[in-house]
Each structure stands twice: as C-alpha cells, then as structure tokens.
Amino acid sequence: MEYTKPLAKLIEYFQKLPSIGPKTAQRLALYMLKMPDYEVENFASAMLEAKRTIKYCEVCFNMSSDSPCEICSSANRNKELICVVSETKDLMAIERTNEYKGVYHVLGGLISPMDGIGPDDIRVRELLERVHSADIKEVILAINPTVEGEATSLYLTKLLKPFGVKVSRIAFGLPLGSELEYADELTLTKALEGRREL
Amino acid sequence: MEYTKPLAKLIEYFQKLPSIGPKTAQRLALYMLKMPDYEVENFASAMLEAKRTIKYCEVCFNMSSDSPCEICSSANRNKELICVVSETKDLMAIERTNEYKGVYHVLGGLISPMDGIGPDDIRVRELLERVHSADIKEVILAINPTVEGEATSLYLTKLLKPFGVKVSRIAFGLPLGSELEYADELTLTKALEGRREL
Secondary structure, eight states: OOOOHHHHHHHHHHHTSTTOOHHHHHHHHHHHHHSOHHHHHHHHHHHHHHHHHOEEOTTTOOEESSSSOTTTTOTTSEEEEEEEESSHHHHHHHHHHTOOOEEEEEOSSOOBGGGTBOGGGTTHHHHHHHHHHSOOOEEEEOOOSSHHHHHHHHHHHHHHGGGTOEEEEOOOSOOTTOOGGGOOHHHHHHHHHTOOOO | OOOOHHHHHHHHHHHTSTTOOHHHHHHHHHHHHHSOHHHHHHHHHHHHHHHHHOEEOTTTOOEESSSSOTTTTOTTSEEEEEEEESSHHHHHHHHHHTOOOEEEEEOSSOOBGGGTBOGGGTTHHHHHHHHHHSOOOEEEEOOOSSHHHHHHHHHHHHHHGGGTOEEEEOOOSOOTTOOGGGOOHHHHHHHHHTOOOO
16 A cells, blocks of 8 residues: 555655655654644644745845844844854854854855855855945854865955954864763864963 | 744744654754745645545544545455554554555554553444454454553453454564564563464
8 A cells, every 4th residue: 555645745745854754754744644733724834934934134144034134133233243154053053042242144055165065155255245345343253163164264264364354263172061081082182272271 | 033933933833743853843944944935835735735635544544535545445455354553654564564465443542541541542442343243354463562552452352352253463573684682681582482383
C-alpha cells in the first residue's frame, strides 16, 4: 500500500524542510491529522501570512514585516554601531542576549569560493554604502569562526579600514560553563590568543 | 527585539508539532520564508486538504480518504487475517515490508492504567465485533513489547480465544544485522524464549 494521496503529499512537503527526514515527516503529518481543525487552519494561514508580509529591511536586510525593520527604526538603537552577521538567525541569537543596542547588517551568506559564493553574492556593497553615507563609529563582525567566516572577515576588514571606521570581531574562546579539559585544540588556541590582562 | 509578529506566530505553530523545539521551529520558519511563494502555498493547501479529506476507515480505523480504506476494499487482501496494531504509523511500518497480505485493525492506543487508558478507550469492542461477525481465521497482534503492549496483548488474547480464532503475536528478538554482544538483556531474553528448532 502507498499512503493515501493527501497524506503522501503532506509528508512530501514536510520532507522539503531542513533536517526533516521521511520518518519525522510521517510523524509530523500524522500528528497534524490529529490536531483540531482550527489549529491546522491557523497553522496554514500563519505560513501564508508570514510568507506574504515578511520582507527584507532595505537598510539592514533583516527579515521584517516593515521596512525599515523594527530595529533600524527604533529610537533606542545606536545607529553608529553596526553588527555584521551572516544570517537572520545569527541576528536573532544576538538579540536574545538583550545586551546589544546597536543596529545590524545581514550579509545573507559568507564568501565561499568552494561553493562559488563571491563578495558580489552577499551584501558587501550595501554595507560599504552604509558606512560611506552614514556616520558609523564601529563595525562589529559577528561571523562564525569557520574557514568561510575567516575569509569574509578578512575581506571586510580590508575594505572597511580605509573608511576610518573601527572594525572589531567578537571574541572566540571557551564557552561559559565548559571545561578546559574537554575543549578542542582550535578553541583553546583561540582562547589563548584572545587572552586579556586582568 | 521580539521576532516580527507573523514570524513569531509561524514559529509558535511549528513548536506545537512533536519533537520540534524552539530552535528547530525557528530554523524551519526561516527556511520557509526563503522557499518560493508557490511552494509555501502548496504546503498550506496540502495541510488543509489532508485534514479535510482524511478520515478513519469504518472497518479497520486506518487513516484514509476513503472508507472503507484502500486496504479493506482491496480484492487482493486476505480478509480472514487481521493484524492488530496500536497506531496508523505501525500499520505503515508493516505495509512498507510489502510482505503482509491480510487486513488490519488500528486500536488507537494501548491499555495503560497509569495514563487512565482502559479497554473502552481503545477500539477493542470494534475488534471483537469484526471477529464475531466475519469469518476470521487468525488475529496477529503486532504490538510493541512494552508494559502497555504486554497488558493489551494479554487482554486481547483472553477476549479473542473464546471466538475459536487463532491468536498470534509477532516475534521479538535480535534485530537483523545487530550483534549479540550489544543486545540488551530483555531483547536477549526474548530471543532465547522465542528460539525455533532448525
């Protein structure tokens, strides 16, 4: 037997989502069939609503239903401080700390020659324009410590320096609550390099 | 910053699904915002379509868009052989073997006094009616080897025997490709108990 058609279709759609394999897709679809009608209807409209209303902020390229986004248009944000991230999810991670009061710039990826992603494929030009046209004091690179992240950081630093703007990078080292004994060599190296005088 | 409203709502709905935590929900929602419009629209309609059209088969309580379901109404299925499972997903697992040619009965749960689930809360009466009114030769219990599964199997066996029908249970033992050395004690015990003469 095959799945009954409408169920097969629903499972197929769940499988298109990242990290959802055939078994999980089946479980999610079967669960959904047991949800109350109105819940499924609300879920479906939430999908359509989000897709319809959310666009990129024209300033920082954050996802938002308004443009400029809530952050760029907030009076409580320091517009002289730009935090550069690769993706919206990184921006969200930083927002969850509730500590950062500047604005953002979402690159939409990292430079990766292996994957054929060059500087023109991410929002480098838009960042330079912002730094050029507004009064920016500091650009913080909050980019993953990966090969692609390193390449992108180096590239951006080189381009940004001539504007006379301060360029910094978030610290890498031991995560809080972790044990030195179990840290990998690269993290330890980074932690040593980044040591600060007390 | 909070998530922009429509995104927060979509994330919230993903979180209602089983095994989807806040981080996965966020990842799925952000991914969906990058999918082409028509894909999201098709996904939403697949949800509504499945929910609207799929019901329980009135004979075996399988989920299907028809009642009786594809299996119950198929001429190639042996109606004298009923395989009893707890949930639709167990039925699907057996169907995937392509080996079973009988029909099914989906209980919709297992007897579990701890959770307040008694025989009247699952489809025991409906099973007895089927065995009573049709010409059934054998009932195969394909029920998990858990405490609830054991209780349900024992209970069903007791009720079914008086009908003069053969009652069997699927075998438990070492999974194929596994190594005896790593099997847990309960599985090994089951495997020993279920040994067959060669």
